Amino acid sequence: xxxxxxxxxxxxxxxxxxxxxxxxxxxxxxxxxxxxxxxxxxxxxxxxxxxxxxxxxxxxxxxxxxxxxxxxxxxxxxxxxxxxxxxxxxxxxxxxxxxxxxxxxxxxxxxxxxxxxxxxxxxxxxxxx
Numbered sequence: 001x002x003x004x005x006x007x008x009x010x011x012x013x014x015x016x017x018x019x020x021x022x023x024x025x026x027x028x029x030x031x032x033x034x035x036x037x038x039x040x041x042x043x044x045x046x047x048x049x050x051x052x053x054x055x056x057x058x059x060x061x062x063x064x065x066x067x068x069x070x071x072x073x074x075x076x077x078x079x080x081x082x083x084x085x086x087x088x089x090x091x092x093x094x095x096x097x098x099x100x101x102x103x104x105x106x107x108x109x110x111x112x113x114x115x116x117x118x119x120x121x122x123x124x125x126x127x128x129x
Contacts, residue, residue, distance in 0.1 A: 029048070029049060029050060030050070031050040031051065031052050031096065032044075032049060032050065032051050032052070033051070033052055033053060033071050033072075034051060034052075034053035034069050034070055034071030034074050034075065034076050035071035035072055035073055035074045036071075037049070037051055037074075037076065037101065037110075038071070038074035038075075038076060038108070039074075041101060041103075041108050044101045045101055045102065045103060046100060046101070046102065047100065047101065048098070048099070048100055049098070049099070049100070049101060050096065050097070050098045051069070051076070051096075051097050051098075051099075051110060052094065052095065052096050052097075053069035053070055053071050053076070053094070053095060054069065054070055054071075054092060054093065054094050054095070055067050055068070055069060055070075055089070055090065055091055055092060055093050055095055056068040056069070056070045056075065056091070057091045057092055058091060059091070060089065060090070060091065064081075065079060065080050065081035066078060066079050066080070066081075067080070067089075069095060069097070069110070076108055076109075076110050077107060077108065077109045077110065078095075078097060078099075078109075078110045078112055078115075079109050079110065079111045079112065080097075080112045080115055082111070082112075082113065083097070083099070083112040083113055083114060083115050084113070084114050084115070085115045086115065086116045086117050087117070088117040088118075089115065089117055090117070093117050093118060094117070094118040095115060095116070095117055095118070096115070096116045096117075096118075097110065097112040097114065097115045097116070098112065098113050098114040099111045099112035099113045099114070100113075
């Protein structure tokens with residue numbers, strides 16, 4: 001019915017179209033900074049987004065599973081109670097998080113599903129002892 005070459009071309013075409021459709025339908029969203037998110041949080045409310053920022057010193061509360069993520073001028077409360085958290089969540093650490101932005105009692109809360117931390121710099125200043 002079809003030659004071997006024709007079948008291979010058909011299969012290759014179908015796979016190419018399927019891959020292109022997957023990329024178009026599941027295009028990853030750009031990572032936003034805390035400041036970008038807080039510029040217009042209403043537009044992002046209820047959407048799955050990725051965010052980056054730095055953990056505010058002293059803000060990690062393991063009892064409530066929350067911490068504050070800050071940018072240059074804005075702050076955002078992060079709820080990590082249902083999140084997969086990588087090792088190294090600590091004060092002043094740069095964090096990448098995926099989740100949904102919601103508003104609770106007039107406060108913007110980022111409900112994280114995934115939290116990844118940066119590696120501590122191997123070039124940090126050594127403390128004098």
